[in-house]
Amino acid sequence: MRILVISDSHGRNENVKKAIEDAGKINALIHLGDVGSSYREIESMARVPAYFVCGNTDYIPELKDRLILMFGEHRIYAVHGHREGVSMGLSGLRYNALQNECDIALFGHTHIPYLDENEDDVTILNPGSISLPRQDDGKKTYAIIDIDDYDIVSYEFHSI
Numbered sequence: 185m186r187i188l189v190i191s192d193s194h195g196r197n198e199n200v201k202k203a204i205e206d207a208g209k210i211n212a213l214i215h216l217g218d219v220g221s222s223y224r225e226i227e228s229m230a231r232v233p234a235y236f237v238c239g240n241t242d243y244i245p246e247l248k249d250r251l252i253l254m255f256g257e258h259r260i261y262a263v264h265g266h267r268e269g270v271s272m273g274l275s276g277l278r279y280n281a282l283q284n285e286c287d288i289a290l291f292g293h294t295h296i297p298y299l300d301e302n303e304d305d306v307t308i309l310n311p312g313s314i315s316l317p318r319q320d321d322g323k324k325t326y327a328i329i330d331i332d333d334y335d336i337v338s339y340e341f342h343s344i
Contacts, residue, residue: 185255185331188213188230191264191292192313194241195220199314201229202344203326210328214253216292216311217242217264239264239292252284257335259284265291265310274300274308281306288329288337294318297325297341309339 188210193200197220204213213230215223217239227234238247251262261281268276270291281289282305289308296319297312312325319325323343330338 185212185329186210187255187329187331189216189290189309189311189327189329190214190314191216191311192218192239192295193220193226193315194218194313195222196315197222197225197229199324199344200226203314203342204229206342206344207326207328212255214251214260214262214290216262216290217247218292219244219247223247235262237262237264240266250280252286255329256331258288258331258337259286260288260290261286261306262290265293270294270310277308278306281308297327299327299339299341301339307337307339312341314344 188207212232213234215236217237218241223236236247253260261284277289289306291310295313298310300308311327314324325343328340
């Protein structure tokens, strides 16, 4: 299972398209909010199941604030992160993931790539922003989650 994880595209779907092309064969796409107004366009570009959460700049009533997704034996807690206060720390996100019996928590909002792998607790991942990066190198980033046939998970960051 190969999952493309993106966030904070802010309507710049040309960057999303580039990430989809660069990622190669994927089985699913997760967008962690601040989509812009055209999430249906992203769905059609992905050509795989696509999951979206509502970001703090999204005004799309059908998008939920959080999703809990199952991939293999792994439960993924997916949010934008503004409601969990991720700009001030990740304890709220971690707590909510554990309360929902998730072993992976995905968030966006900060526009900065982040990974804290923890096999005994919750692995926390932010793919960064595909359009408006805030980290020092200024790279537009996304992440790939690979789950192999033995349910072993690996994480990679990529830039466009």
